[in-house]
Amino acid sequence: MLTVLTGLLASLSYAGSDMFSQRVTRGTRPLTQMTWVLVTGVLVILPIALLVDGLPHAGEWRGAGLAALAGAIYFGALFCLLHALQIGDLGLISALTSLQGAYVAVVVIVLGAPVTLPVGVAIALCAGGALLTSFEGRARSTRGALWAMAAGVLFAGVMLCYAYSDISWLSQAAISRTVSLVVTLPVALLTGSVAVPGALRARAVGAGLLEVGGVVLLTIAFALGPPTVAGVTATQFGTFAVILGFVLLHERPKPNQWVGIVCTVAGVTLMAALV
Numbered sequence: 001m002l003t004v005l006t007g008l009l010a011s012l013s014y015a016g017s018d019m020f021s022q023r024v025t026r027g028t029r030p031l032t033q034m035t036w037v038l039v040t041g042v043l044v045i046l047p048i049a050l051l052v053d054g055l056p057h058a059g060e061w062r063g064a065g066l067a068a069l070a071g072a073i074y075f076g077a078l079f080c081l082l083h084a085l086q087i088g089d090l091g092l093i094s095a096l097t098s099l100q101g102a103y104v105a106v107v108v109i110v111l112g113a114p115v116t117l118p119v120g121v122a123i124a125l126c127a128g129g130a131l132l133t134s135f136e137g138r139a140r141s142t143r144g145a146l147w148a149m150a151a152g153v154l155f156a157g158v159m160l161c162y163a164y165s166d167i168s169w170l171s172q173a174a175i176s177r178t179v180s181l182v183v184t185l186p187v188a189l190l191t192g193s194v195a196v197p198g199a200l201r202a203r204a205v206g207a208g209l210l211e212v213g214g215v216v217l218l219t220i221a222f223a224l225g226p227p228t229v230a231g232v233t234a235t236q237f238g239t240f241a242v243i244l245g246f247v248l249l250h251e252r253p254k255p256n257q258w259v260g261i262v263c264t265v266a267g268v269t270l271m272a273a274l275v
Contacts, residue, residue, distance in 0.1 A: 007221040013214035015240035020207035022085040030082035031188040038181040040208025049174030063167035070161035071179025077154035088144025094241030096148035103156035125267030
């Protein structure tokens with residue numbers, strides 16, 4: 001029960017972070033919001049990781065290196081996500097970004113893992129959902145779809161780095177977020193301002209707190225229960241984002257997009273339960 005609760009809370013945290021970030025990026029720019037999210041996250045998680053895990057020792061340098069690589073990839077993933085949110089709808093963007101789990105499964109299959117019928121069905125649902133969700137027709141409600149898919153691919157790279165690292169999730173998050181900040185800050189300063197208007201600062205910090213809260217809750221979920229249960233509940237951020245977008249932001253996807261969103265969420269959920 002606690003595994004389900006913490007996994008769902010992690011998904012809700014990620015969806016809430018995306019909602020706040022969308023508002024800030026539309027009032028500033030993606031790199032500015034990235035800086036605020038990462039500074040907030042590092043200030044929270046780095047002291048905790050140093051207190052609990054300490055510095056990596058000699059036998060953990062490989063894992064630390066993979067976490068650092070994850071941080072470099074995370075820079076690109078977060079930029080694509082925030083750019084997608086800047087121009088697109090919350091529910092659609094989050095649903096397409098959640099395909100990261102399917103991308104990881106495809107990589108694992110390419111590396112030699114057997115393909116079962118349920119896995120094939122899950123991949124088909126994800127692929128069909130992505131096509132239906134991103135089919136624009138005459139509407140402009142699919143803006144940002146390609147950026148969201150790119151974010152999903154890059155987030156899959158982050159997940160693979162985490163999967164093959166042999167240090168704790170807490171240390172991985174602390175190292176990767178620190179590296180992301182080291183990459184983001186100079187790029188943001190060299191290309192413009194990182195100042196956020198006073199009316200948006202609470203949302204900017206709130207997005208960072210919710211993002212790092214999602215990481216912590218995800219870690220707890222995987223520590224408490226079976227990975228399948230934790231994985232299924234933690235991949236529901238697309239579902240929560242659709243609900244938040246519909247209820248709070250008055251987003252109204254087209255019928256084919258609703259079908260695509262449902263297929264995408266179902267495919268990702270099935271994939272998380274199987275892999």
